[in-house]
Amino acid sequence: MAHKVSVLRDKNTPSPVFRQLTDELVTLLAYEATREVKTVEVEVQTPVATTTGTAFAKPTPLVVPILRAGLGMLEGMTRLVPTAEVGFLGMARNEETLDIITYAERLPQDLTGRQVFVLDPMLATGGTLVEAIKFLFDRGAADVTCICLIAAPEGIAKLEAAHGGNDNVHLVLASLDEKLNEKAYIVPGLGDAGDRLYGVAH
Numbered sequence: 013m014a015h016k017v018s019v020l021r022d023k024n025t026p027s028p029v030f031r032q033l034t035d036e037l038v039t040l041l042a043y044e045a046t047r048e049v050k051t052v053e054v055e056v057q058t059p060v061a062t063t064t065g066t067a068f069a070k071p072t073p074l075v076v077p078i079l080r081a082g083l084g085m086l087e088g089m090t091r092l093v094p095t096a097e098v099g100f101l102g103m104a105r106n107e108e109t110l111d112i113i114t115y116a117e118r119l120p121q122d123l124t125g126r127q128v129f130v131l132d133p134m135l136a137t138g139g140t141l142v143e144a145i146k147f148l149f150d151r152g153a154a155d156v157t158c159i160c161l162i163a164a165p166e167g168i169a170k171l172e173a174a175h176g177g178n179d180n181v182h183l184v185l186a187s188l189d190e191k192l193n194e195k196a197y198i199v200p201g202l203g204d205a206g207d208r209l210y211g212v213a214h
């Protein structure tokens with residue numbers, strides 16, 4: 013994972029390689045993130061005997077990539093949890109004010125009892141993730157696990173201040189970086205994840 017993150021950070025890594033590495037990293041992180049996924053015992057008839065197996069509990073886990081950059085993590089996640097459902101949140105931070113704009117949402121109205129996995133490669137100030145988690149709990153989500161590639165300590169502190177007392181919020185990371193710079197970019201980070209995946213937005 014450390015090697016893959018190092019290549020992601022390199023400013024000379026082109027988009028196709030960046031997308032491929034993001035995908036590979038997510039599958040590794042998803043293994044860790046789903047450690048506590050709710051399961052039930054099921055009866056399985058093998059050709060030889062009846063045995064007890066495992067299946068996902070109902071309701072089915074929901075995966076929520078935060079557009080744009082989180083979309084680059086979706087396939088790597090659903091590869092590991094193919095039966096998960098997927099909902100979408102479109103959020104962007106205003107690069108000057110750092111305010112979060114939610115410009116799209118397409119996910120079930122009622123998330124009662126759902127285990128949700130949020131995908132977003134960057135946890136910088138934490139504004140986006142705090143807002144996304146609040147949105148999901150407001151709809152009744154039981155448990156939210158965030159999967160990020162890189163985080164800044166400032167973002168983790170904000171997440172802890174907002175949801176630290178809640179045992180139903182979890183965070184899985186590939187790297188905890190040093191700090192934010194004056195433009196609220198993660199240092200050393202990898203730049204703007206959305207732009208590196210898909211090109212400059214505007």
Ligand SMILES: O=P(O)(O)OC[C@H]1O[C@H](OP(=O)(O)OP(=O)(O)O)[C@H](O)[C@@H]1O
Pocket residue numbers: 078079080081082103104105106132133134135136137138139140141167196204205206207213
């Ligand atoms: O922790 P924060 O300070 O809120 O910053 C993190 C957010 O910034 C990036 O999205 P961006 O707003 O660049 O949108 P994009 O994915 O469309 O590029 C990133 O993908 C996170 O969603």
Ligand SMILES: O=c1cc[nH]c(=O)[nH]1
Pocket residue numbers: 081134136196197198199201202203204205206
């Ligand atoms: O370093 C950062 C901070 C926010 N969003 C990004 O894509 N990168």
Ligand SMILES: [Mg+2]
Pocket residue numbers: 081204205206207
């Ligand atoms: Mg961006």
